[in-house]
Amino acid sequence: MDISSGILFQTIINGIMLGSIYAMVALGLALIYGILEIPNFAHGTLYMLGAYIAYQLIISLGFPYWAALFCSAAVLFLIGMLIERIAFRPLYTQPMINSFIVAVGLILILENGVQAVWGPAFKRFPGASSSVFHLLNITITAQRVIVIVTAVVLIIALHFFIRHTRLGSAIEATSQNRKGAQLMGINVSMMGGLTFGLGTALAAVAACLVAPVLLIYPTMGGPVIAMAFVIIILGGMGSFLGAVVGGYIIGLAETLFACYVTTDYVEALIFGILVLVLSVKPTGLFGKGH
Amino acid sequence: MAATPWGKRIFLILVTAFVLVAPLIITGKYHQHIMVMCGIWVIASLALNLIMGYTGQLNLAHGSFFGIGAYATALLVQNLGFSFWVALPLGCAITAVFGYLTGLPTLRTKGHYFPIATMCLGIAIYYVIARWEGLTGGAKGLFGLPRPDPISLPFDVTITFKSTIACYYLVLFFVFVTIILISRLVKSLAGKRLIAVRGNEDLAQSLGINTMQVKVISFTISTLFAGLAGGLFAAYMGTLMAEQAHYLLSFEMLINVVIGGIGTMAGPILGGILLPILGEILQSLAGFRLILYGLLLVLCIHFLHTGIVGGLRAAVMRRRRRREAL
Numbered sequence: 368m369d370i371s372s373g374i375l376f377q378t379i380i381n382g383i384m385l386g387s388i389y390a391m392v393a394l395g396l397a398l399i400y401g402i403l404e405i406p407n408f409a410h411g412t413l414y415m416l417g418a419y420i421a422y423q424l425i426i427s428l429g430f431p432y433w434a435a436l437f438c439s440a441a442v443l444f445l446i447g448m449l450i451e452r453i454a455f456r457p458l459y460t461q462p463m464i465n466s467f468i469v470a471v472g473l474i475l476i477l478e479n480g481v482q483a484v485w486g487p488a489f490k491r492f493p494g495a496s497s498s499v500f501h502l503l504n505i506t507i508t509a510q511r512v513i514v515i516v517t518a519v520v521l522i523i524a525l526h527f528f529i530r531h532t533r534l535g536s537a538i539e540a541t542s543q544n545r546k547g548a549q550l551m552g553i554n555v556s557m558m559g560g561l562t563f564g565l566g567t568a569l570a571a572v573a574a575c576l577v578a579p580v581l582l583i584y585p586t587m588g589g590p591v592i593a594m595a596f597v598i599i600i601l602g603g604m605g606s607f608l609g610a611v612v613g614g615y616i617i618g619l620a621e622t623l624f625a626c627y628v629t630t631d632y633v634e635a636l637i638f639g640i641l642v643l644v645l646s647v648k649p650t651g652l653f654g655k656g657h
Numbered sequence: 658m659a660a661t662p663w664g665k666r667i668f669l670i671l672v673t674a675f676v677l678v679a680p681l682i683i684t685g686k687y688h689q690h691i692m693v694m695c696g697i698w699v700i701a702s703l704a705l706n707l708i709m710g711y712t713g714q715l716n717l718a719h720g721s722f723f724g725i726g727a728y729a730t731a732l733l734v735q736n737l738g739f740s741f742w743v744a745l746p747l748g749c750a751i752t753a754v755f756g757y758l759t760g761l762p763t764l765r766t767k768g769h770y771f772p773i774a775t776m777c778l779g780i781a782i783y784y785v786i787a788r789w790e791g792l793t794g795g796a797k798g799l800f801g802l803p804r805p806d807p808i809s810l811p812f813d814v815t816i817t818f819k820s821t822i823a824c825y826y827l828v829l830f831f832v833f834v835t836i837i838l839i840s841r842l843v844k845s846l847a848g849k850r851l852i853a854v855r856g857n858e859d860l861a862q863s864l865g866i867n868t869m870q871v872k873v874i875s876f877t878i879s880t881l882f883a884g885l886a887g888g889l890f891a892a893y894m895g896t897l898m899a900e901q902a903h904y905l906l907s908f909e910m911l912i913n914v915v916i917g918g919i920g921t922m923a924g925p926i927l928g929g930i931l932l933p934i935l936g937e938i939l940q941s942l943a944g945f946r947l948i949l950y951g952l953l954l955v956l957c958i959h960f961l962h963t964g965i966v967g968g969l970r971a972a973v974m975r976r977r978r979r980r981e982a983l
Contacts, residue, residue, distance in 0.1 A: 406772065464713060469959075472958070476955070478947075482944050590784075593777040604769070631784075632785060632788070645765060
């Protein structure tokens with residue numbers, strides 16, 4: 368394989384890895400949006416918090432990687448449920464703008480809280496495996512493969528959970544028709560809390576998976592949440608399939624743009640994609656329409 | 658339109674008189690600096706309140722439009738040699754055109770798209786400014802910007818802007834201009850349309866209001882004044898960093914409006930004065946200041962979602978009703 372196609376192949380692998388992360392974060396955001404109809408601007412900061420909790424468990428308490436990932440997901444699940452209960456649930460009957468503002472308040476609290484505890488500097492922790500594969504003339508680290516495989520397994524498991532279990536069907540029903548679900552005896556408030564927890568835990572898993580490849584820092588959620596929102600708008604707000612497909616499209620677009628055009632203006636490109644979607648087809652690829 | 662009651666009129670005259678003589682009473686250089694900054698935040702917060710408070714559209718990129726205005730004004734002066742008095746209106750116009758162009762696609766859809774799109778926009782603008790070294794100086798920023806050129810008046814009188822006091826009066830002039838223009842707009846028929854869109858967009862549309870046009874106009878005017886605040890900031894401070902377009906700045910302006918009182922004229926003025934002062938008092942707390950602001954924001958929405966001004970109004974109403982009941 369010659370060098371240029373080697374670079375292309377490597378870029379595509381990186382794009383798929385980034386897409387896996389985006390798909391997980393966007394999926395969590397889409398689930399929460401589907402049930403509660405609030406765009407949770409604090410989702411990116413919760414993603415960041417997940418990485419820091421795993422960091423603390425691995426570095427200070429000597430947890431093995433997978434145990435730390437699991438514990439971080441569990442902690443963020445509880446934090447997500449708590450946030451939904453305390454910060455968002457009392458506002459459901461109020462104008463939407465109030466929920467948005469509360470989410471902004473949560474970003475300030477969490478981002479600066481993490482900065483106060485762990486400091487603003489970049490941190491990193493080791494992944495599940497540090498081995499490296501050589502394939503022809505390209506190199507792939509094992510952690511990247513782990514990110515991709517774990518994401519695919521989790522996404523399929525989540526799809527199975529929503530389609531083929533009673534609890535998952537209840538969540539799906541609530542997102543399709545809240546009143547109807549309530550009339551069928553589903554506890555919609557509990558579904559809201561559970562979904563918020565689930566979506567947040569998913570973001571934590573994504574952050575723990577990617578942290579050994581990239582670095583962690585208190586403002587790492589900012590660019591990711593922007594991408595995640597563009598993804599769920601591209602995919603169609605609240606659509607499961609849309610979040611996954613959109614995640615991989617944006618992940619690949621970002622790495623290809625960064626490799627062949629410039630790394631400086633990736634965020635502007637993403638906003639360009641958003642404007643394009645809003646101008647051409649605001650309901651997104653898999654949206655149900657207004 | 659009801660005539661302003663006498664009590665309120667006297668109060669407004671007293672406040673105006675106070676802000677006119679304030680720098681003669683408060684002579685400390687540091688305190689005067691804070692007063693200038695308060696003026697700039699008041700302009701920016703009033704502008705944000707127009708789109709967020711009156712039109713009901715949460716703009717999370719307001720700080721970035723402030724940054725665009727600041728950089729546009731500064732670059733026109735520094736790179737093209739324009740006089741400040743030409744650069745400032747041009748800077749505002751550039752910001753407003755940018756606002757108009759981003760408003761067109763993002764305000765087309767109802768509901769959640771606008772806050773989401775503006776959040777993404779805010780992040781994008783910040784990174785573009787922070788990385789476009791050739792134009793904005795990148796992470797180093799811009800420095801050595803001159804203060805506004807002196808104005809020569811007849812009879813050999815010239816006004817220079819070297820001192821903080823002169824800058825205070827310059828900013829104060831624009832604060833008054835902003836208050837008068839925005840309050841006239843809000844009280845006019847066009848203002849009623851804004852409020853109708855906030856209340857129920859579908860209903861407003863069914864009554865024949867072109868809601869898209871109303872939202873875009875409100876957003877464009879809002880960004881124009883954000884640009885004005887940014888341009889004044891650039892000329893006063895003399896240095897600009899990419900942080901002046903950061904989304905944290907948008908959040909701080911949002912806090913000014915929400916804590917002061919969303920959807921009122923007095924709210925953003927009060928918030929734009931009180932919160933920067935609080936910020937200076939809490940400066941030693943560093944990051945904890947923003948944690949506190951976040952908590953304030955959440956608590957305010959839950960327990961006093963009309964802010965200080967709304968809370969005061971409710972208290973006055975209660976007292977009046979009690980007096981009438983007696």
